[in-house]
Amino acid sequence: MPELPEVETIARVLRDGTGIYNTSIIGCQITGVHVLWARTLATPKPKGFIKQVIGQTVQSLSRRGKFLVFSLTDYTLLIHLRMSGDLRVESAQDENGKSRPFEKHDRLALEFNNGQRLVFNDMRKFGRAWLVKDSAKVLGGLGPEPLDKGLTHKIFFDMLHSRKRQLKPLLMDQRFLAGLGNIYTDEALHLAWLHPLALSHQVTREASGQLLDAIRCMLKEGIRRNGASIDRVYRGGDFQNHFRVYGRAGSPCPNCGTPIDRLVVSQRGTHICPQCQQLD
Ligand SMILES: [Zn+2]
Missing domain, CATH: 3.20.190.10 (MutM-like, N-terminal)
Incomplete structure (x- = not known):
């Protein structure tokens, strides 16, 4: 998608x-x-x-x-x-x-x-x-734009803590934050070393800041590469060649070399490094 x-x-x-x-x-x-x-x-x-x-x-x-x-x-x-x-x-x-x-x-x-x-x-x-x-x-019902400068670390931390939900489905909820889907959520959670099932109101202030930075980093990288050309939809992007975890089950984590795991979260295929993204 x-x-x-x-x-x-x-x-x-x-x-x-x-x-x-x-x-x-x-x-x-x-x-x-x-x-x-x-x-x-x-x-x-x-x-x-x-x-x-x-x-x-x-x-x-x-x-x-x-x-x-x-x-x-x-x-x-x-x-x-x-x-x-x-x-x-x-x-x-x-x-x-x-x-x-x-x-x-x-x-x-x-x-x-x-x-x-x-x-x-x-x-x-x-x-x-x-x-x-x-x-x-x-x-009108959409959440804020992740790349909007008005979305500060403090606001994002308060948003996470006002919900008591697992991170992956929350980040993909367009009423919470507008624009993320399966790919960029997996990529951002890996970059921020957060488990997709971690609970939003238990994320520390530091980890919350890292997560917002990771989301922005992955979105900007995706835009720089003209998006990812997968799912039959071609528009000249090549971000699909630079995924950290998405669609890479069994391949080594770019960070530690551990094989990437695939699990299902909210009926969506989800990719994590079991070493870098531990559920406390
Ligand atoms: Zn790893």
């Missing part, structure tokens, strides 16, 4: 027209819509969506947690890629000037006045799009 660094990478390249997307979509006006899988639209229903989105211009593109946030003239378009969603930009017409055929798992396409189109492809159909006047209706 795309996490904060992958979504951030997509937002940046769509904005700048670099990398795997060769055209910026900023300033483009939406002239056509193809709803290929109606349930991709969380709100409104296809008829209303088409009516409202046509004629809108993309003014800016940003990210909040794992959401892409497209600011349009009068609305905000939010896209969550969930398990297998991906976006691509392509010419709406083929070499013969005919409408380019869609691919098997394409769910939604927005056509622009420059002849390009943005296509939302999602094999597993969990991805969603929202067109809203007030983005807080969708984003």
